[in-house]
Every structure is written in structure tokens, then in C-alpha cells.
């Protein structure tokens with residue numbers, strides 16, 4: 001099958017559970033867990049699973065979830081009942097609204113995607129994996145005692161807490177089109193985690209409404225977290241060239257200055273062109289180039305999913321990024337294998353459809369000037385001068 005060979009002396013672990021994919025947020029809701037089924041089908045039809053250690057993930061325990069979340073929030077999450085349409089249901093902990101509905105099996109869903117990220121992080125801690133992957137995770141908006149933006153449990157925070165047991169410094173990078181506010185907030189006051197989020201920012205007009213360039217950490221000098229939050233606010237329509245240049249430049253600077261011993265990359269696929277909620281023109285190639293750059297640093301790497309609301313493109317990106325992780329991307333036939341399940345969902349038969357195929361005439365002009373992009377790099381370069389490790 002496509003000549004996929006397991007890399008020698010290099011271990012990639014893949015953590016997933018088909019039970020996660022079966023949950024439904026509701027018919028009008030943009031978050032579709034079955035996009036994971038589509039991604040898995042693509043990954044397996046290429047035979048990539050034979051080149052990784054594959055694990056069926058388990059539910060995180062209550063104790064593990066309490067590493068970050070409050071006991072009363074978890075209790076509510078576990079016992080919350082699906083509201084009847086005419087119910088005057090209390091929206092405690094921001095649960096039960098249209099962004100974070102209470103659906104059948106909610107707690108099961110949350111503890112499973114969290115269990116997968118925790119297991120993945122432990123693989124890196126034990127040096128049993130060089131790269132660990134959980135495409136069902138990456139739910140970066142969840143807070144200690146609050147659901148937010150389709151996220152209920154923050155698996156990223158839980159995974160980073162695992163990494164911090166062994167690793168002195170963790171770099172968190174977030175290429176989801178939304179600001180990674182939950183992870184940023186959780187590690188706001190520590191100098192052991194640096195957070196870097198690239199996102200669409202338009203004041204309060206784009207969710208969650210935070211993440212401007214000046215948001216760099218606690219204001220009080222002397223707080224160890226000062227300067228350790230990095231935010232890259234962008235406008236609509238950024239293309240591969242600008243995005244990948246920005247990514248490599250900024251991640252390069254962060255790694256040089258902070259010297260992380262582990263990296264967590266949130267690969268939210270809503271930064272891709274043609275995403276139902278996104279605003280960018282990043283292609284599968286550019287999105288993947290970010291993963292390839294992180295891999296090239298030779299630092300233990302955790303890859304998690306995140307947003308992504310045009311399922312066929314999510315599947316393409318995460319399958320391509322899995323191939324990068326195992327190092328078979330250059331030999332992979334971009335024509336989607338004929339025996340791929342749900343192959344008819346892929347409107348174009350290649351992993352790399354062109355921008356005009358994706359956007360079908362609905363062009364989105366790039367509103368990011370070269371000048372603006374260079375100013376962002378200059379500002380963050382200046383910020384990083386204050387980071388001493």
C-alpha cells in the first residue's frame with residue numbers, strides 16, 4: 001500500500017477511539033465529530049497506521065480531569081441532562097447554550113478525548129514516542145470551571161500538565177483560526193509554558209474576542225508569566241506564503257529564546273481556506289508545512305486537532321500531517337486511494353485541491369499587508385528580549 005514504511009529508530013504514536021466519533025452536537029451545530037471518521041478512513045486507506053504505534057484511547061479518570069477542572073464543574077458536566085426544547089434550562093458553567101449544548105454521552109465524549117491527550121503526553125514523557133498524535137483533542141477554549149466555544153474539557157492543559165512533570169519548559173503553538181484563550185489563561189502566570197497563538201482577530205467581532213498583539217502575559221513585572229504569552233492577530237485571507245513565513249519566523253525565535261524541551265502543536269484545521277467558520281486562505285500544504293517545521297526541530301512533539309468545520313478538508317489536512325509525522329509525505333500519492341471509505345465525500349480526488357477548487361469562485365482577498373506582517377514580527381522580537389531562561 002503506497003510503500004509506507006515504519007521509520008527506523010523513530011516512533012510515532014496515534015491515539016484515537018471510534019466511540020468519540022459517534023457523538024452529535026445537534027444538527028445545526030458546526031462541530032462534527034464524524035470528521036474524525038473521515039480522517040481516520042483516509043489515514044488508514046494509505047496504510048499509515050502500519051507505520052505508527054496505534055492506541056485505542058481510554059476515558060480520563062475523574063482524578064486526572066481534576067488536575068485542571070474544578071470538582072463541581074465536572075460533577076455538573078457528568079450529571080447534566082439533555083434539555084427539552086421548551087425547558088427553561090439554567091446555563092450554569094456556560095453549558096447548554098447553542099455553542100456548548102448538552103448532548104447524549106457528553107461526559108463520555110469529553111473524558112475520552114482528554115484521555116487520549118493525557119496518554120499521548122505520557123508517551124512523550126517516557127521517551128516511548130518522538131511524536132504523539134490525538135486528532136480528537138485540541139479543545140483550547142475550555143476553562144477550569146466553564147465550557148466555551150464547543151470545548152468542555154481542556155485536554156491541552158491536561159496534556160501540558162503531564163509534560164511539566166518531566167519537562168522544564170513546554171512551548172504551546174496554536175494554528176487554529178481562533179485564539180487559544182483557555183490554554184493561555186491556564187498558564188498565564190508561569191514561565192514554564194510559553195503560548196503562541198496565531199488567529200483571526202477583529203475585536204469582539206470574531207470569537208472569542210481576545211488575542212491582540214499587546215496581550216503578552218501578566219502586566220506586573222516580577223510575575224514569572226510576564227512576556228510568555230504571544231499573540232499573532234491577523235485579518236481575513238492570509239495565504240500560505242505569508243502564513244508559513246510568519247510561523248517559521250516566530251516559532252524559530254521562540255525556540256531560540258525559550259529553549260523548550262517539549263512542543264505541543266494545536267493543528268486546528270479551521271485556518272484552512274474554505275472552512276465554514278474560518279477566514280484564512282491557508283492550504284493543506286501550508287498547514288502541513290507548520291507541522292513539518294516543528295518536526296524538524298527534533299524536540300518531543302504532541303500533535304492535537306482542534307477546530308475544522310469543512311470535514312473533507314479537515315480529513316485531508318490531518319492525513320497529510322500524519323504522513324509528515326511518520327516521514328512518508330514525499331512518497332505519498334496525492335490522489336486519494338480508490339478504496340478510501342466515504343471517498344465520495346472528497347469532492348476533489350487529491351489531498352491538495354487548488355485554491356480555486358476549494359473556494360469555487362468565492363474569493364477572499366488577503367487583507368494582511370506585508371508591512372503589517374513585518375510589524376508583528378518586530379513587536380514579538382522586542383517582546384522576546386524580555387524572556388530569559
Ligand code: ZLV
Nearest residue numbers: 028030098099139140149150176178207277306307308
Ligand atoms: O474551533 O454557533 O460566536 C475549537 C474552536 O476554536 C460565538 N461562538 C458565540 C459568542 C456568541 N455566540 C454565538 C452563538 C452561536 C451559536 C452556535 C454556531 C452555529 C452555527 C454556525 C456557526 C456558529 C458559531 N459559533 C460560529 N462561531 C461561533 C462561536 C464559537 C466558535 C468556537 C470555535 C472553536 C474547537
Ligand code: CA
Nearest residue numbers: 174176178198
Ligand atoms: Ca490560534
Ligand code: ZN
Nearest residue numbers: 176178270307
Ligand atoms: Zn477554531
